[in-house]
Amino acid sequence: MQCIKKLATVVSILSFLLVVKATEAAESPIILSQNILQEKLKDPNYWSNLCYLQQQAGQYEAALAACEQAISLKTRNPLYWADHAGVLLKLKKYPEAIVSADRALQFDKKTSLALSYKCMALNALNRNEDALDICNQALKVDGNWGKESPRLAWVHRGVILTQQDEYAQAMIAFDRSLLLEPKDSLTLAYKCYLFNKIEQHEQAIASCNQALAGNGNWGDKSQTFALANRAMAYTKINEFTVAIADYDKLLTLDxxxxxxxxxxxxxxxxxxxxxxxxxxxxxxxxxxxxxxxxxxxxxxxxxxxxxxxxxxxxxxxxxxxxxxxxxxxxxxxxxxxxxxxxxxxxxxxxxxxxxxAVGMRTDYAEAWSNRSVALWHLQQYPEAMASTEKAIALNAGFAPAWFNRGRIWSKQQQYRNALIAYSKSLAIQPNNYEGWANYSVVLWHLQQYPAALASTDRAIALNMNAYEGWYNRGLVLTSMARHQDALKAYNRAIKINPQSAEAMTGKGLVLAKMQRYPQAIAALQVALKLNPNQSLAKATLKVVMQEQGKEKGSQE
Structure with missing residues (x-):
């Protein structure tokens, strides 16, 4: 019995020891992880790496706090200060970024990363000459780049040179950046932007395509920067549908x-x-x-x-x-x-x-053309004509200048000259319904009625609500003695513009020709109510009243 008791005691002791060991084994990972965490919290590299990762994730406030923790543990480390400057750049705190970069340079003048960030901050503050000097210095010393590379200074050197219109040197800078990272999206997008600047739009599109297919590093930009520049390039080469598609993509993103x-x-x-x-x-x-x-x-x-x-x-x-x-x-x-x-x-x-406008830009054809319109209204015809000549000299393919020239000639009853001007305008811009309407009036004055009628048809086909087209059609048809058709045309013109005394006068005139005197009188009276100074309405009304009086007299 005693042996059994002793064995039981031994088993009990062993069991206790196993429980103790098991408990220690269960607690040891917790104790270990706490120790590791304490060590990490005291390790400035941990905070430096955390700062970088949070910056990459776009968590800039958290990154800033992590950078500051690293600096508090190792104040004289230039890369920690440089990283701090980089985060401040992301937060658009440019003066503070310069201060942090300068602190880094106090500890090591060859910290190229700090110089690059200082260059970028100065550029953001429009201190471009200073910024360029600092970027050049970063590349010259080629010192400590931290987790970055000289690509950073090259691409921003290119940006500054582009802003200073030093396009050839900017292109060299972007190409140097791409030698270090051929698929860098940001550099390729800036190169696309530069190609647009120098009017090489096909190359711009190719660079933007490469940027969008690149490594996804956009710096302080995003893919919308490439989309915007590609859309601009497509616009410049008149690929408008593709440009709109790019703008649609861009606006979906932002x-x-x-x-x-x-x-x-x-x-x-x-x-x-x-x-x-x-x-x-x-x-x-x-x-x-x-x-x-x-x-x-x-x-x-x-x-x-x-x-x-x-x-x-x-x-x-x-x-x-x-x-x-x-x-x-x-x-x-x-x-x-x-x-x-x-x-x-x-x-x-x-x-x-x-x-x-023309004082600011003497090469602005549209402004010269519009100047002629003001002068035409002011009845200063020689000056108006001179303005159209200036517009045409600048851009012989600018249809409105020829159109305005036609109006000036027409106003001076120089109808054959007007016909030539309108013809040139319509050859350039055949879908201008106002041009066809005005052309028909000149042909009407020249008594070329079939051609005038065809011109009103072109105007109306282009714009069914073209008042001028319907009114001029009525005018031409009246001269062709097609009174019923003329009446329909005038009625359409009046429907479009009920306040037109001219269209109402035309209606009264054609009704008079059809000997529908009461209706003619009513229409002419409305015309005079709309414009008491309508001379044709006055004269026609007087004649119609006389004719109606004669008709009544003969009936009696």
Whole structure:
């Protein structure tokens, strides 16, 4: 029995020891992990690596805190200060980034990473000369680059040189960057941007394609930068449908990109999709009311829809805006402003505005053409003709200048000269319904009635609601003694513009020719109510009243 008891005691002791060992084994990973964590928290490299990883993940505030923890543990490490500067750049805290870079350089003047970040911060502050010097210094010393490489300094050297219009040197810088990382998306996108600057748009498209297929490193940009530049290149080579597709992709990624909305508006405008263009410009303005390019585009679309007062306001907003313009700069806003004022009947003010435009850009054919319109309205025909000549000399293919030249000749009853001018305008722009309508009037004056009628048909085919087309059709048909058809044409013109005293006079005249005197008198009286100074209506009414009196007398 004692042996059994002793054995039981031994087993019990062994069991206890096993339980103790098992407990220790269960607790030891916890104790170990706590010890490791404590060691990590005291290791500046841990915090430095965490800073880098959080920065790569776009968690900049957390990255900044991690960098500062690394610095607190090892204050004199230049790379920790350089990384700190890099995070501050991401947060757009440029002066603070420069201070951190300078701290790094205090500890090691050959810290190329710190020099590169300082270059980038100075560039962001528009201190481009200083920035270029610092980037050059980073490459010259070729010191410690941390987790980066000289690619960083080369690409930003290229950016600064591009901004300074040193395009050849910028291209060399981008190519040096690509030697180090051939698939770097950011460098390829900047190279695309540079190709657009030097009007090599096919090469721009190729570079943007490479950027989008690259390594996905966009720096402080994103793939929208490549999409925007590719869309711009497609626009320049008149590949408008593809450009719109790129803008659609871009705006799907960033619906608040006001520059993309304006760029899309410009392409839609070139495609004569004016309602859509206006919508795109208005989306841009809603996001950034001070964006001059969008405001002037909106002004142009308002002019096209004859909302002249609103157009002038939009152009004024463009002039007071941020100064970001398209090809003709601020001259475009003064030109469109002039169009709005002329449309509103303020011819002197309109002339003053387009004079500002041609004063800013003497090579601006459209502004010279619009100047002729103001002068035409002011009956200053020689000066108006001179303006059209200037516009045509600058751009012989600018249809509106030929159109305006035709109007000036027509106003001076120089119909054969007017016919030549309108013919040239329509050869360039055959879908201009106003051109065909005006052409028909000149042919009517020359008594070429079948050709005049064909011209009104072209105008109406292009725009069924073209008042001028229907009115001129009535005029021609009256001269051809096709009174019933003329009456139908005048009725269509009146339906489109019920306030037209001229169309109502034409109706009265053709009714009189059809000897429908009571109806003729009624129409002519309406015409005079609309315009008491309508001389043809007055004269016709007098004749019709006499004829009606004779008819009554003969019946008695």
């Amino acid at each position: 619906a608040n990109d006001y520059q993309a909305w304006a760029g899309q508006g410009l392409v839609l405008q070139k495609l004569n999709r004016y309602a859509e263009a206006r919508t795109s410009y208005e989306r841009s303005v809603a996001i950034n009311p001070k964006y001059s390019l969008a405001q002037v585009g909106r002004c142009a679309m308002l002019n096209r829809s004859k909302q002249y007062e609103e157009a002038v306001k939009a152009c004024d907003a463009a002039i007071a805006g941020d100064g970001m313009w398209h090809d003709f700069g601020a001259a475009q806003a003064w030109n469109e402003r002039g169009v709005g004022l002329i449309g509103a009947g303020k011819y002197e003010d309109g002339l003053a505005s387009v004079n500002r």
